[in-house]
Amino acid sequence: MIETDICIIGAGPVGLFAVFEAGLLKLRCHLVDVLPQVGGQLSEIYPKKPIYDIPGYPSVLAQELVDNLMEQIAPFNPTFTLGERADAIERQADGSFITTTSDGTKIQSKVICIAGGLGCFEPRKPVIENLEQFEGKGVSYMIKDPEVFRNKKVVLAGGGDSALDWTLYLADVASELSLVHRNSSFRGAPDSAEKVQALADQGKINLILNANLNKLNGNGVLQQVSILNKDKEEMLVDTDYLIPLFGLSPKLGPLENWGLEIENGALVVNTKDFQTNLEGIYAIGDINTYPGKLKLILSGFHEAALMSHGAYRYINPGKVLNLKYTTVNGVQGF
């Protein structure tokens, strides 16, 4: 079991900065994020866009801000569980919490800080009637271990960069690979699109353009995908796996069931220390709401500082906590 002072759920910019503010108070942090990388919306939705309203930075690229935050918090040695969703939290008899992830990882912490943003990033699912019936039985939305597909028949669907990249990767892994795309061309990275076309010309992959997923067939497990072209003609492709790759979008997710007060899809907090209705559980960044809330990175950073002080007082009742400037004390890591 992982043990820490603050378990931070969500490794977006706000969760990351909380590590710094908590670190100044000698509190250790562990972060959990369902994404395989840190940075939340910044790295997932707009890594290459400039942000203009970070104080002190006339302009900073979103990914650059994330990289800088990682550098800034490094002295405090945060630990991470990435690629796993925080599914459940449980309060122990001694007041500590255990957070359990989708892969069964357990994190014990003195307090919990939810920095979940707009929610858990989850795959967009194509609209196919019997899709859910085959989830985990041939249908998956993410590729964690490509070796699973070695010498198997695979159908990929989608037209973005990740569909192109995985097509290139899996072409040598799968025994038979098809890529289904709705349009006649790809708008992803031009060189990947060219390579995919070349593989198709060499007969190494089966490129099915101007076509849509229609129906799945199988007896318990996926065996066949029915695909319709623009003229509604059906094509049947035998397969072991179907991997729709339509990107990710945030959904509130499991924290809906944690007994927290929710208003319009956000967690209600007080503005003294950003505690939720449950003692020892805080919420900062886009995920929270209070009178006057602005969903800005700037506001989340402020909330992270107040949350850390609140968490310190909660963990160390009665101890006096003086505000120390970093200019005076420097950054003393651990």
Next chain:
Amino acid sequence: MENVITVLVEEPDGNQTPIEVPTDMNLSLMEVLKGSGYPIEATCGGMALCATCHVEVLKDPGLDEAHDAELEMLDMVPNLTDNSRLACQIHPRNEFDGLTVRILGDH
């Protein structure tokens, strides 16, 4: 009225609700729809990066062609139709009177 057009929104029950849309306030159709109370999250704030403002155009009075960024995002929408657009990339002009859309969102 000058610089106001009517856009029709087809509701799930098939009825069409007319909404008045100013054409001189630099608002996107997404902002107008959101302002009229339609549940559009607009996660990306109108940058063609989230597809939560995805609409199907049912009557097209001659909208401009979609730009690459919009088409690229639409590629990621699982519930794409032949007439899909991102409302945040539609900037109402006087010629667009009678534009009719159905709100689909990104899933």
